[in-house]
Amino acid sequence: MFGDRSHHHIENDPEYSGLNVNQGVEPLPPVSEDSVKRFLKNKKRRQLSVQQYVDGILIGDITILSQAVTLIESSKPAHQETAQEIIVKCLPFSGNSVRIGITGVPGVGKSTFIEAMGKYITSQGKKLAVLAIDPSSGKTKGSILGDKTRMEDLSIDPNAYIRPSPSAGSLGGVARKTRETIVLCEAAGFDPIFIETVGVGQSETAVHSMVDFFLLLMLAGAGDELQGIKRGIMEMADAIAINKADGNNIEKAGLARIQYSNALHLFPATESGWKPRVLTCSAQMKTGIVEIWKTINEYFGHVKNNGYFQHRRNEQAKFWMYETINEHLRNKFYQNEHIKTLMEESEKKVLKAEISSFVAAKKLLDFYDQIRKINTL
Numbered sequence: 001m002f003g004d005r006s007h008h009h010i011e012n013d014p015e016y017s018g019l020n021v022n023q024g025v026e027p028l029p030p031v032s033e034d035s036v037k038r039f040l041k042n043k044k045r046r047q048l049s050v051q052q053y054v055d056g057i058l059i060g061d062i063t064i065l066s067q068a069v070t071l072i073e074s075s076k077p078a079h080q081e082t083a084q085e086i087i088v089k090c091l092p093f094s095g096n097s098v099r100i101g102i103t104g105v106p107g108v109g110k111s112t113f114i115e116a117m118g119k120y121i122t123s124q125g126k127k128l129a130v131l132a133i134d135p136s137s138g139k140t141k142g143s144i145l146g147d148k149t150r151m152e153d154l155s156i157d158p159n160a161y162i163r164p165s166p167s168a169g170s171l172g173g174v175a176r177k178t179r180e181t182i183v184l185c186e187a188a189g190f191d192p193i194f195i196e197t198v199g200v201g202q203s204e205t206a207v208h209s210m211v212d213f214f215l216l217l218m219l220a221g222a223g224d225e226l227q228g229i230k231r232g233i234m235e236m237a238d239a240i241a242i243n244k245a246d247g248n249n250i251e252k253a254g255l256a257r258i259q260y261s262n263a264l265h266l267f268p269a270t271e272s273g274w275k276p277r278v279l280t281c282s283a284q285m286k287t288g289i290v291e292i293w294k295t296i297n298e299y300f301g302h303v304k305n306n307g308y309f310q311h312r313r314n315e316q317a318k319f320w321m322y323e324t325i326n327e328h329l330r331n332k333f334y335q336n337e338h339i340k341t342l343m344e345e346s347e348k349k350v351l352k353a354e355i356s357s358f359v360a361a362k363k364l365l366d367f368y369d370q371i372r373k374i375n376t377l
């Protein structure tokens with residue numbers, strides 16, 4: 001018969017709550033001696049139970065955390081199911097980190113910057129997770145972002161966890177997986193969490209919808225067009241850092257800083273009441289890094305104080321609920337074999353102006369409704 005009812009979609013489950021990001025409990029409850037023992041005893045077994053995954057994550061075991069993230073990324077329904085159960089159990093321990101988005105065109109120095117700032121952060125006794133959203137990774141197999149070889153020191157730092165972009169699926173799907181990975185990283189005690197993305201497309205919007213602070217890296221001397229940065233992305237930025245402010249470039253960077261500051265003044269006031277700043281840095285020489293970190297912390301002081309921090313998290317939680325529904329409905333529709341066939345025919349008719357786009361769309365949607373009715377008989 002029609003349809004794909006045999007597939008179990010976990011998001012459809014009324015009990016599915018993988019999208020709620022709780023405010024979390026503060027401070028994190030100490031891990032009980034029992035759970036550590038249970039975890040160590042079970043670690044050697046290959047097939048872990050949900051509870052074993054959760055125990056492993058809660059004591060910060062990076063191997064177990066990675067395995068759980070692999071489940072999140074898997075498209076196998078059984079893996080998805082286990083992943084969702086793990087997420088639900090980790091949710092009460094999540095929500096306490098600061099989530100920072102970092103974007104900029106390839107070559108601007110994102111990985112060098114993340115390495116420099118990351119090492120500074122871990123030297124302060126903090127645990128940092130670096131995740132990535134690379135919309136092109138489906139084709140390039142994640143070679144652009146989050147590549148461990150690009151962050152040599154950080155990747156061997158026991159207090160850092162680096163995870164490349166999930167590689168399969170639409171941007172929406174990739175973004176959802178990253179958002180779920182944030183939950184597990186937070187439960188594992190990582191704070192802050194960096195989400196890196198390449199500053200050329202829609203991926204910033206996806207990252208913006210899951211972070212608390214957005215940092216845009218830019219270069220001096222290259223025009224905005226050259227840097228592929230759209231005004232909309234500048235408007236999303238809570239801070240801009242002009243990187244490669246070293247050697248002969250220091251003066252130009254200072255000038256660019258003034259120009260961008262002036263440009264930002266022309267933008268409408270932000271909802272958070274925060275005035276975005278422009279700073280300069282050299283990721284390579286490790287200068288200006290501490291100042292940027294201080295600015296980020298100042299921002300958090302500001303938005304936690306005026307309530308915007310929680311407001312934005314709530315908005316994001318709502319957004320992700322709808323995003324997941326949309327993604328799910330879209331997939332069901334477009335992956336339906338009958339729709340696929342009909343779609344091709346309709347497209348041809350539209351191109352030949354035999355029917356209008358709207359009539360074609362309406363017919364397809366009506367047909368889909370009928371399929372669903374037949375399936376539920």
Ligand code: GDP
Pocket residue numbers: 104105106107108109110111112113150243244245246281282283284285
């Ligand atoms: P990404 O593509 O944005 O991740 O950029 P990378 O971090 O890979 O850096 C691209 C190139 O710029 C590399 O050759 C880096 O060594 C260089 N680079 C990064 N940061 C700096 C910096 O602060 N100063 C200078 N002079 N070069 C830098």
